[in-house]
Amino acid sequence: MKLYLARHGETDLNIDDRYQGRSNALLNERGLAQAEALAAALPPDITHIVASPLLRALHTAQAVGRARGLPVRTMAGLREKHFGRFDGLTPDEVAARFPVLWHGGVLTSWDQPPPGGETTRAVVQRVSLCLDELRAVHAGDTVLLVVHGFVVRALRHLIDGLDESEFFIAPRIGNAEFLVRELPDT
Numbered sequence: 001m002k003l004y005l006a007r008h009g010e011t012d013l014n015i016d017d018r019y020q021g022r023s024n025a026l027l028n029e030r031g032l033a034q035a036e037a038l039a040a041a042l043p044p045d046i047t048h049i050v051a052s053p054l055l056r057a058l059h060t061a062q063a064v065g066r067a068r069g070l071p072v073r074t075m076a077g078l079r080e081k082h083f084g085r086f087d088g089l090t091p092d093e094v095a096a097r098f099p100v101l102w103h104g105g106v107l108t109s110w111d112q113p114p115p116g117g118e119t120t121r122a123v124v125q126r127v128s129l130c131l132d133e134l135r136a137v138h139a140g141d142t143v144l145l146v147v148h149g150f151v152v153r154a155l156r157h158l159i160d161g162l163d164e165s166e167f168f169i170a171p172r173i174g175n176a177e178f179l180v181r182e183l184p185d186t
Helices: 027-042 054-069 091-097 099-103 121-139 149-160
Strands: 002-007 048-051 072-073 142-147 178-182
Touching: 002 149, 027 054, 027 178, 048 054, 048 178, 091 099, 121 142, 121 149, 142 149, 149 178
Parallel strands: 002 142, 048 072, 048 142
Antiparallel strands: 002 178
């Protein structure tokens, strides 16, 4: 299966580099334009579109779907990491409000969740289950996944074999940018 891994278009929270997590932020004007540009930039071989149900990803995927005449399926397991009490905060705000957790590396830990949030390992496990389902349903197809920055990291870890030590230092994908990966069907 061929996968295009795309990140959603820009939201106002992206502008301030805020943790969006489970928030249902809408695409801003620039994000809407980015979604349209993504639809035009993607190669024509996409046969299926799958997205996170969070509106910023879903609306980006729907822009591609309209341009391609394809429906969009959502998978709850592709939601962004739940950052708990950090949702909506900037890194500086997290550092100021939660200095012990910040300096203890909670946001780069595999097994310690932010307060009220989920661990990195839990995100990777749920994304892995989504990949298993995609393999079973879409073997031999070309699928566009429209997701979130942290989920793209999880996908790269799973598909590329990105080591846990490199997970948080690997380059981030920009809004409405995409990567191409081949995923063995078995």
